[in-house]
Amino acid sequence: MLRLRDVTAGYDGSVVLDHVYMDVPLGRVTAVLGRNGVGKTTLMKTIIGLIRPMSGVIEWEGEDITRWPPERRARAGIGYVPQGREIFSALTVEENILLGLEAQAEKVRPQPTLDEMYALFPILKEMRQRKGGDLSGGQQQQLAIARALAGRPKLLLLDEPMEGIQPSIVALIHDAIMKIAEEKQVGIILVEHNVELAFACADHFYIFDRGAVVAKGDVDGADLDHIQSFLAV
Numbered sequence: 001m002l003r004l005r006d007v008t009a010g011y012d013g014s015v016v017l018d019h020v021y022m023d024v025p026l027g028r029v030t031a032v033l034g035r036n037g038v039g040k041t042t043l044m045k046t047i048i049g050l051i052r053p054m055s056g057v058i059e060w061e062g063e064d065i066t067r068w069p070p071e072r073r074a075r076a077g078i079g080y081v082p083q084g085r086e087i088f089s090a091l092t093v094e095e096n097i098l099l100g101l102e103a104q105a106e107k108v109r110p111q112p113t114l115d116e117m118y119a120l121f122p123i124l125k126e127m128r129q130r131k132g133g134d135l136s137g138g139q140q141q142q143l144a145i146a147r148a149l150a151g152r153p154k155l156l157l158l159d160e161p162m163e164g165i166q167p168s169i170v171a172l173i174h175d176a177i178m179k180i181a182e183e184k185q186v187g188i189i190l191v192e193h194n195v196e197l198a199f200a201c202a203d204h205f206y207i208f209d210r211g212a213v214v215a216k217g218d219v220d221g222a223d224l225d226h227i228q229s230f231l232a233v
């Protein structure tokens, strides 16, 4: 479980995240929703340790990690796929995944295999000798997720993975996200600004507005009109 307790964070003294409380369980998909610029990426950077909170506490599996540097958080099992899917374009698909395997978090978790990644994303097996940069946007997104997953995270942060991706591939990525949570018991934070896309695979949600949590709850039974009122531009 990842917990944020009264976390305030931002840039050079200007507050972006405003007294945020969040609980993110393992084995579930937690959606983080909000309009552009409300602080979703800042939240991701604060969780992975690129931004130090001005106040508040971040707990991971019962430990206070607020002052831990990013590498230590990654070793402890917190993985991140940034917006814009950063992969190595000059390396092949297989080399990209192998790099992820090498970067794997603490050895206490069983070593994942290439076959596991290919089972989740079959297109990557077909494309394994192609250069990452030659893949389509949707294929690159699958590769970015596979690479992060190869590091065997217990928590995986996905920043707008469906952005600019064609609908047929969106469904594939949804399925993979749900499988990763259920079968591998990984906690997933899914950043999204489209509520339908997020709710198609999330269990819980948090809505942000101007850096603060303005609504949260279970996806089942959520009041969509109320939620949309925070997301309408």
Ligand SMILES: Nc1ncnc2c1ncn2[C@@H]1O[C@H](COP(=O)(O)OP(=O)(O)OP(=O)(O)O)[C@@H](O)[C@H]1O
Binding pocket: 011, 016, 034, 035, 036, 037, 038, 039, 040, 041, 042, 043, 193
């Ligand atoms: N490096 C930075 N220095 C100063 N301010 C920043 C920096 N990065 C982001 N901000 C500001 O922080 C606020 C939140 O930005 P953030 O990128 O976290 O929002 P977001 O919800 O992820 O937006 P989007 O959906 O457009 O990606 C914005 O006002 C933005 O201008």
